[in-house]
Amino acid sequence: MTTNARKPESDILAAMHETVSGLHRIGLVDQATMRSFDVMCLTTVESLSPAEIRALREREQVSQPVFARYLNVRKDAVSKWERGEKRPDGPSLKLLNLVRAKGLKAIA
Amino acid sequence: MTTNARKPESDILAAMHETVSGLHRIGLVDQATMRSFDVMCLTTVESLSPAEIRALREREQVSQPVFARYLNVRKDAVSKWERGEKRPDGPSLKLLNLVRAKGLKAIA
DNA sequence: CTATTATGTAGCTCTTAGAGCTATAGAAAT
DNA sequence: ATTTCTATAGCTCTAAGAGCTACATAATAG
Structure with a gap:
């Protein structure tokens, strides 16, 4: 991934989040990674006319x-x-x- | 239903909305009914401490x-x-x- | 036809949420 | 030891949203 994806597939995002926070829960992923993962997952909020x-x-x-x-x-x-x-x-x-x-x- | 349900099951709500707006689309439900249906469906927004x-x-x-x-x-x-x-x-x-x-x- | 009801606009005032900033201290990780 | 992130704190300021009244239109009902 270069910058931020245009239309993030929320279903996939949700599933990924589930997975990664599961990994975090059992200790396979540290907090720092979890943090940046979260931020990475955020959709861009565009202003509307x-x-x-x-x-x-x-x-x-x-x-x-x-x-x-x-x-x-x-x-x-x-x-x-x-x-x-x-x-x-x-x-x-x-x-x-x-x-x-x-x-x-x-x-x- | 008496007043408003405590924890509205959004899945059910979503399905109902789909159904009713379908009925509206084919003319079986008039706009007035559709309107009150929409308002009825809204969840209560509670303030949080x-x-x-x-x-x-x-x-x-x-x-x-x-x-x-x-x-x-x-x-x-x-x-x-x-x-x-x-x-x-x-x-x-x-x-x-x-x-x-x-x-x-x-x-x- | 008339009465009613709901919508969308308009013009106000006012409160305060949130923006935006800097600085600080503690925890946590390297 | 040092960088990094978090959470508080103390500011100022803009403008979003609250809350209101009034009015025109259109659709609906009776």
Whole structure:
């Protein structure tokens, strides 16, 4: 691997994590390795444009209020994201990335 | 079902959602029903105490920096949560609830 | 047709989470 | 002995999100 993979296959990642933390548990992998493994496994969180956010929500066939409840934000926030008045970042951006990658069911 | 279930089985929820939105797609379920179904399905997001957050992270066997990267927040934020200096809410609380219910792999 | 209900936008104010930084001390590993 | 990572601590500051009211539209019900 050179830099970071584009679309990390979360299933594979999950399985790898299971495996490696198992190895860690029985002492075959030290903490340092485990740490860097964890960091290595993290998916990149990309920022989303207003249009992408709206498209994402529409793909999931839900209204702004419902979408907002999934993400545990107020409906106003979603509206503002979609109109470019506010830019989601940090935890909210992470959730949006999760929904994009795995669908709303992943965060139900 | 009376009010809201304590530990909603996300697998079942996901399957139900699949089914119902399928019914919606072919016209057997109207939008109104679909809407209330969606809202009904949402899991309750509980607030977590500093101790619970720390216990959660330790259960997942990761350091504050690594935990923070999973949630897409700075390491300082996690430290402050665990010492009660800041209280996570909204999207960050949602993520913490996700981790508690499904483990770190669910948000990888 | 009218009444109702839900959506999405708009315009506000306000709190505070989280960003971003530096510095420190202890533990752990080399 | 020294590097490396962790966790605290103490700051400042930006802006996300909360929380509210009001309004236009569209769809639905009655």
